[in-house]
Amino acid sequence: GQQLNQSPQSMFIQEGEDVSMNCTSSSIFNTWLWYKQEPGEGPVLLIALYKAGELTSNGRLTAQFGITRKDSFLNISASIPSDVGIYFCAGRINQAGTALIFGKGTTLSVSS
Amino acid sequence: EAQVTQNPRYLITVTGKKLTVTCSQNMNHEYMSWYRQDPGLGLRQIYYSMNVEVTDKGDVPEGYKVSRKEKRNFPLILESPSPNQTSLYFCASSLSGGHTQYFGPGTRLTVL
Numbered sequence: 587g588q589q590l591n592q593s594p595q596s597m598f599i600q601e602g603e604d605v606s607m608n609c610t611s612s613s614i615f616n617t618w619l620w621y622k623q624e625p626g627e628g629p630v631l632l633i634a635l636y637k638a639g640e641l642t643s644n645g646r647l648t649a650q651f652g653i654t655r656k657d658s659f660l661n662i663s664a665s666i667p668s669d670v671g672i673y674f675c676a677g678r679i680n681q682a683g684t685a686l687i688f689g690k691g692t693t694l695s696v697s698s
Numbered sequence: 699e700a701q702v703t704q705n706p707r708y709l710i711t712v713t714g715k716k717l718t719v720t721c722s723q724n725m726n727h728e729y730m731s732w733y734r735q736d737p738g739l740g741l742r743q744i745y746y747s748m749n750v751e752v753t754d755k756g757d758v759p760e761g762y763k764v765s766r767k768e769k770r771n772f773p774l775i776l777e778s779p780s781p782n783q784t785s786l787y788f789c790a791s792s793l794s795g796g797h798t799q800y801f802g803p804g805t806r807l808t809v810l
Contacts, residue, residue: 674741
């Protein structure tokens, strides 16, 4: 099936640092989503992107839908300990909502 | 409170013993979906349902069945579980196929 390449696989950073992670696909996507998962819980939506070139912020988080529609990135500015978790990108090829394809996740650790 | 609920949250069973994991949402969502999450593989879609009585295979449907007799419920059925179905399972729902999905808390299944 379709695959998303998400990188990096894991990050270990100091509190206050900025973080950047990205996802790429060989297929064109119509939707990009970024989720965060904390231990013992289901993924929670952070940002949804629906148009190529779209740049959207949610507090200290900023995500962009790549111009080629084959990639997306997520930035976290001034990280804090509660940013710890697994971040997943997800994409959908068809706007009518067939399969939602997930990246393998980026595990973020923040030391204070 | 708007939510997706799953039961049970934890289950240990033996090979071949049929089981059902229930999923229910109270948001009147049309779209529901099941995922499994495995280390290093991220989230993979098992089955999804665009509406009542409409179900389709995701990326990894083998060994699973679903039904959608009512809008709010979308049970996942393992007729003859095997150890390779040991995983963390998430149910998700959305207003329609093109909208963002909200995830349940997860069901950790162990098949011995």
